[in-house]
Amino acid sequence: xxxxxVATINLRNRVDRWAERRHLxxxxxxxxxxxxxxxQEISLxxxxxxxxxxxxxxRLTGSTKRPYTLIQRRKHHLVxxxxxxxxxLTRLPVRYHDSLALGxxxxxxxxxxxxxxxxxxxxxxxxxxxxxAYEKEARVEQVMRLLGWLRDRxxxxxxxxxxxxxxxxxxxxxERMKQGFRSAYALQHGHEPxxxxxxxxxxxFVLAQTDGREVWAACLDYIFVSPAVxxxxxxxxxxLPADEDDTLYPSDHVGLLATVAI
Numbered sequence: 001x002x003x004x005x006v007a008t009i010n011l012r013n014r015v016d017r018w019a020e021r022r023h024l025x026x027x028x029x030x031x032x033x034x035x036x037x038x039x040q041e042i043s044l045x046x047x048x049x050x051x052x053x054x055x056x057x058x059r060l061t062g063s064t065k066r067p068y069t070l071i072q073r074r075k076h077h078l079v080x081x082x083x084x085x086x087x088x089l090t091r092l093p094v095r096y097h098d099s100l101a102l103g104x105x106x107x108x109x110x111x112x113x114x115x116x117x118x119x120x121x122x123x124x125x126x127x128x129x130x131x132x133a134y135e136k137e138a139r140v141e142q143v144m145r146l147l148g149w150l151r152d153r154x155x156x157x158x159x160x161x162x163x164x165x166x167x168x169x170x171x172x173x174x175e176r177m178k179q180g181f182r183s184a185y186a187l188q189h190g191h192e193p194x195x196x197x198x199x200x201x202x203x204x205f206v207l208a209q210t211d212g213r214e215v216w217a218a219c220l221d222y223i224f225v226s227p228a229v230x231x232x233x234x235x236x237x238x239x240l241p242a243d244e245d246d247t248l249y250p251s252d253h254v255g256l257l258a259t260v261a262i
Contacts, residue, residue, distance in 0.1 A: 001230070001261040002117045004092075006124065007034040008162035008221055009238045009255030011052075013043040013084055016201050016252055021242075025250035026055045028238045032257055033060075036114070037089040038126035038162035042072055044083040053089060067091045073099045076106035086126050086163070088112045095121060100149045102142040104130040109146050113156075116262060121156055122229075127163040129173065139166065139173035147180055157228035158262050164253065168218040181224035184258040188234040196221040196256070199249040200241065223258045233259040 011025070012018075029037065029052075042049045049072050054064040061067060071094065072087030085108075088097075092114035100109045109127040116122055127146065130138040150159055161181060167173045169192040174183075186192050195217040225231060237255035242248040 002120075003232065003259055003261055004036065004116065004122065005032070005034040005257065005259050006036045006038075006160055006162060006223060007032065007237045007255055007257040008038040008040075008126070008164075008223055010040040010128070010164045010221065010251055010253040011042055011048060012201075012252045013041045014046055014048060017248065021201070021248055021250055022051075023055075024242055024248065025238060026052065026059065028240060028250055029056055030059045032237060034089075034237075034257060035091045036112075036124045036160075038124070039072075039087040039089065040126070040128040040164045042085045042087050044072075044074060044085055049085075049087045056089070069094060071097050071110065071112050073108050073110045075108055076101055086110055086128050088124060088126050090114055090124070092116065092122075100146065102127070102129070102145060104135075104138045104142065107142065109149070111150075113154075118262075120158065120262060122262060123150065123156060123159040125150070125159070125161040125163075127161065127165075129163075129165045129167065131166045133166075136167070136172050139171070140176055143173045143176045147177075157226060159226040160229060160260070161224040162222070162256070164221050166220055168220070174222070177222075177224055181226055182231075184223040184225050184231045184260070185234045185256060187225075187231045192219045192222075193236065193254070193256070195219055196254040198252050199239075199254060200247045201249040202252045221253055221256055223256050225258075225260060228262070230261040231258055232261055
């Protein structure tokens with residue numbers, strides 16, 4: 001069974017000190033060396049995804065062309081000038097890729113079917129669900145659409161879905177995902193991370209205007225695996241601050257990294 005390392009991280013596009021944190025992000029991806037990375041909130045105007053791919057590739061091989069390939073899709077947002085997307089970095093050969101519109105601000109899911117060393121194939125999916133906290137039904141609808149898409153005529157047993165679900169572990173959308181998939185982190189640790197958002201990169205997000213001190217933090221990021229995929233290790237990813245500044249993180253989210261056997 002080949003071992004594959006998969007990861008997810010929300011890039012937070014180009015805001016919140018991007019120029020300062022971008023090389024911290026590159027360093028931590030290079031150190032982890034995952035085979036597949038789900039990326040969310042890619043800024044398309046600054047070619048953020050390509051910059052990240054090129055920097056990682058140069059560090060690893062001295063060439064921008066290998067080992068990683070970038071596949072990305074723009075969100076179908078109705079607001080003119082809103083150019084953000086999701087993507088996948090892969091070191092594995094790509095057989096095909098496609099995407100699914102999820103609505104609610106132009107959200108999309110991106111699937112890359114890759115070939116493994118044993119000639120089997122794996123579906124790796126990147127997604128980023130609706131962000132409005134109280135609109136839980138929207139995320140349930142998106143998950144239902146996503147699951148139906150993954151069971152279509154191209155269905156294969158080995159599937160991994162990774163990304164920012166904007167939903168806490170007890171949310172309806174996560175409960176629905178777990179009816180067909182398993183959370184890699186929960187399989188290994190018996191529970192989800194305490195929180196993957198926010199990091200100290202941004203000011204605390206005030207959820208309730210009570211006394212102004214109630215801070216909202218939650219696990220929003222997940223790696224889900226189908227029953228045919230065995231999880232052997234899971235850890236946090238892109239979660240370390242800069243040595244010289246403990247408020248400078250790769251992102252406002254903490255990512256996840258899983259090793260799986262297929």
